[in-house]
Amino acid sequence: MNTPFMDNGSKELDHFQEGDSFNLPEEEQWLAEELIHVARLNPPDSRFVNTLSLKLRQQHPANQAFKPASRRLWFTLAGSAVVILIALFGLPFLRQPGQTVTVVTDIPTIETTIVSSQPTEPINLPVLPMLGPSSVMASANLGEQFPDAQWTLQAELPSSPASAAVYKTKATGDLSIETVRQLVDQLGMKGEIYKGTSSQPDFQSFQVIDGKSFLNVYGHNMSFNYLPDVFKAKDDHGAPLKFETMSQKAVGFLSNKGLLNFNYTVEPGILFARQVHIIRLLEDNVPLRPAEPADPDFVVTVGSDGEVLEVRGRIIQLKKQGDYPLRTASDAWKTLLDGQLGGRFGYQIARLYTSPPDDRTWARQFEAGDRMELIDVPEVLTTVDGKQSVVRLNNYNLEGDFSGINLDDQQLMHVTGTLASDARVIVETIEPVSGEPGVETLGFTGILRKDNTGFAIQTMDGKLFPLSDAPEDLPDGEPVSIAGRLSEDGRVQWTSIFAGSSVCATFSSSFSYFNASAGGGGGGGGGGGEGDMCSAYPDLHGNVITGGFDNLQPGTPISAEPHIETPYKHGEKVEGIEGEITGILLVKTDGTRVPQFSLVVENKDTGNRWTAGLRGDTLSGLESHLRMMIRLWGTYGMEGGNPVIKVDRWERVDPTEKVSQWIGTIDAFQVDSKNAYVLTINDGTQFILKNSMNNPPEAFTHPPTSPDGQFYVEGVLLKEKIQGYPVIREIQFSGGQPDQTQEFQSTRLMEVGPLEGVSDLVSGQVNITGARLVYFSMDFGARIDDEDHPTRILQPLWEFSGTLEDGRKLSLFVQAVEEQYLK
Template sequence: MPADTPVPPQGIAGSMPGIQFIFATALPLSPEQITLYRLQLAAPVNADSARQVAEQWGMQNPTIYDTGSSESPDDLLLDASDGVNLMRFVNFADQFLYWPNYASVLDDNGPILPFDQQVAIATQYLQDLGVLNDPYRAVPVAEERSKVRFVQLLDGIPVIYSIGTNRGSSEWIDVAVDSAGQVTEVTYAQHDFQPIGQYPILTAQKAWQRFVSENTLQHANYAVLSPERPVTYQSWARNSAYQPGQAVDIYGYVNVTQPVIPGDSAWVSINNMSVNADANTFSSANPWDFIHLWGEIAQRDNGNLSVDMQGWEVSLLSDDILTGTIQRQGDQDLFSTKTGDYLLPDLPENYSDGALANVRGVIIQGSPPAIEWSNIDTGEIPFYYGGVMSCGGGGGGGGGGPEDANFGGGSMSGFNLTGETVVPTPVAGNPYTPGDSIEAVSGIPYIAIYQYASGLQEEKIYFSPDSNSGLAAEVGYSLEGVVLGGVLTPNLPVRIWGQVDRYESDTSTVVINVTRFEPVYPGVQLQQWAGTEEIANVEGQEVILFITTAGQTYVTSSSLQWPAQDLLMGRPGDLIGIEGYIIPDQLYGGYAVIKETGGEMPPDDVIQSAQPSVYDPSMFGEFDQSQFLVGQVTIENVELAYRSISLQRCTSDYANSQDSEQSLTVQPVWVFTGHFADGRQFQLQVQALPDEYLY
């Protein structure tokens, strides 16, 4: 890089008028041009490719299993295991989680090694496997006790996949090292970046000016994180306390994982420990059954432990989590809680007396009673805001009060790599463009009032269109327009006219400017009735009949669409209140139909569903960010980075989707990091491509 430029002047940004920015570092110059890359997606993982990778990482004769579970129904998950080590592949053979000793995955305790020692151990481990072949730098992961993140350097420039702190995200390579210097977990996701051409970029100075000049961020993302705090969390797994030949009673959930290749053995485990038993033994158990299993601890040739099962039953004891303190008293270890004291067998020697702990297990009655525990944890993991992008979009989390606000925002423009003037395409995920006409669309309005800690109040009107309205179902809708002021009744259907005003990508919401509206049922108002419910067969269908205290009988609208037995507010015959309206000109089996909008038990005299819903946004992570974007921020570091999506929500066929070219393009961004005067962390990423290459 060329020499630094002078320190930029102090100032404020149009999107953050409450912050005074100062720089404690100079702004680096950038190269005149930079190579842009596009991420190439690999073929889907299969049994052969999974086995090949597992063997490369040291497994002997691994079996490949179909996990049958995922956060996303589109994910392809395969497990490779030799009964001790577990490698979980996510969609690709080059993206996986690896646990060298899966039975101890929840064992994370003891003194933390110095970071340079963690780096040395993790680096040697990866080099021995032949998988650390690209230039890199190593950094700690803020929300982890002892994890090294290897950041890939592409043309000497770091590749980033997120903003804020994203514990557990799949970036490039993360390696966890325990207090004994053993690698306990690896997160691995190899990205195949292919060059697509040379492009000019903005200097850091011009990127900062781009950020400062925008009142609404269109070329930048930012994050505000609470002040750094140490990770005090520690955990102990009972599995690590077992000894070969020990008779054990284990309580937990049995997992039977089926092999991909017929003829291979299923894998049976409980609390992450392998069980030496025929999988068919558990054919009568349900996956959600809490199991009591007994047997003897066996030691494998490689020194790892499993359990030789002698018998099992569905436990009559419950799976409990209790909070209290642990004290060593002579040869006994006592766990003191609000409900009493309990003995804890096999307490780890390195557990510190007096610390507040959570203990998971079952209570065995006695004098005193004991807890047959499976896990113990103490301390805390500090939480910070994080946002990560992947195929099809991204996600983030945050929240907190003024002293611990974690949040982020902003948006980035799409790419126009031809440099030619084009008509902007709709934002990915938005089926509309501004100005699109909305004509006589019927639906239900919902009114929300957000009351912020600063005293400000904001009203939003959400709109749920009828299923036959013709509006796209994959997005949400909100309404604006002076004609709406104070005259809409929540939950009463209306018909609207207007135009699409904009698309809010952070909530996938289409905002409609309403120029005219009318009630679908003129003169109909929300009412409340008191009465009882019963299930009856009417015209061959089980429905809920609502009999009012005045002797009128109605059919509830919801029971015409969903199973009646799932919709009872209480028990048949209980006195309840139902809010709603009678649907004009609709009868079912000779009964008028009530469209329910609310209910209560016992009934009261307030029609709650006719009132706006009032929220304290800080309770669920949405709050007035401007009240926290105040004070002085000192920018301490500025660097150029490549910003890529993560592979964690990608599948091979995504490359054929309409918006894949945008998502898979790796773009340059200038990254500004610093702190508020009160210790909060500030991060900013600004697009570095000139305007002619962006929409």
């Protein structure tokens, strides 16, 4: 169903091979937490939350999941998740000819639109990073990458330009209040600026509330989300306007706000028919394609009445590096076929569907004086000067007596009150929700049924629930997702409704790369599993798979030869080295399962860790000892810049060691002059979580939280003690308590797959019908990447696009800058 998601097997693979626990690295943790924070700003959105609920119930029966965690997913992934939980890495998105309406403005960009000049003298040009290593074991050329494809060039290759500009994205640094205020003024808002709530102290975000208008600004790349009316955005059930009309409305809105200070082109949205994409054009009107296809410079949602419902955007700061000579398109194509690129090309394969025009939504509207009943997790926001605070729930400001209520513990609350104005609720009662409300009492997915008494929803398990005060224009017999609750009389008291074929649509975006030693790359896929509900719409499943440009792989160090400190040299003997064993299970497309093991070695003096992949014929049985300490002998080597050990023999360091589980609270303490997390179980016993002592200082300013304050910890109880405390080498911990039948997760080989071989992605006749110059950007790390990081360089690429025999769209991308300017 309409639940875009990220299939990022490569990143999961990296984490497990590195032996990391389920605690995310800092740069990923702040993003993950902020995604959750953003999602929480909106009440449960029927477009996403009921779909997710359905899939979770299908894939993870109740006796196999943490119930508190399921509840947390319900509330935190709602709302904006539908537009942001897509793969964060990729290449320029593919477009069919004729879909784009180009509108080039006359307004110059502050730093990006620069009058073309003659190429700089070569001696003065900085050397640029290659987008792939100088040699690639598995895919040095197109023929080796896709051996079963036959290529036919049907496009006239452009003979120009001979040179093109190269740009560098600026590090945004900390987001200033002045910058936020400037954007607030541009949008015509008058509200206070509130500090974002995040447990990651180095991540900045700000919220602005002005009646029904809401703005969220993020510091890592100066991106923002603006809703002129948070309630109207969820209540649009008229037919979408023609794209030409929507694009005029979107452009007019952004222009009036002073946000279109660059040349641009407009394109239809990918996920929904009401969206307009604004694509930046650089010199000579060459498009800057976003790394994520659904996230260009601006995404504008236009309602059926022509009003703008939402704007998602980002402020990119570019600096021109110079004009570089280009290899010709003809030379790039020839070199691509001849295999002389050394892996310096990328590809993108897309299966697209036409956005259904019936993504209709209804939201219950209230007027001043109406009685209200709300159920959700409240949030306390404080102004940047610390002088004021506001309690928010479901986009309403709550006013009342909150004494005796802890609003900071992320608890589900039941609120009753009266609407005093556009977004203010005078609270009469507020109390925690008792028990664990089942998803069937908070949301419903199924088919709309109409009879002489009104509308009802027939759920996936065949139950029929009548809707209270149902809108008259609901589509009978269509798929529907409803956010609401079941009242005592058995009727659904709905808060929002999403109906039509769009409920059944799925879209995924993934990154796939091939590594000879790893045995394959990750793939992306659509959805399914909706049963009869979506049987009338079998083709609304799209996906984009991107690969190549090995130096820009997500989840790996972006450098040709990552430097890893180990005490060994290639070919040296390893004698009795000790480390923790980790592993994964690669699942190939034919169902074959291949276990892969790694040894995580820690320097006891420095705390530094390094990981070696294990090779050889003596690894049988290691799957029974995951997360245990083993001692091994063998020969050290390097594969693709990564350490490996060919194992001769191995043994357990301590055969009595075992994985256990604990439930309790986690607090940050000072132990032995170091920061550490301390687990306190129900009988009062306290344990030091050893791996937490390697966390950065910021991790202890805001220790982890969970809805009920409880954590489930898997780990190994060590024989050592620190200042008298027993010590656990924690493997993973998560909020809530496990079901009684819960199996240990940390001692299971995680399945990665099914893996689709890269060579199988493209086969048969491929007709290349288009060729042009493009740029692409990867601004995911705009705040955290180093100034000289390869992802900061916007280089021109030759794009060769065409169609596969099964109708999928293909683009190949080749670095256009001449070889002598690459390193």
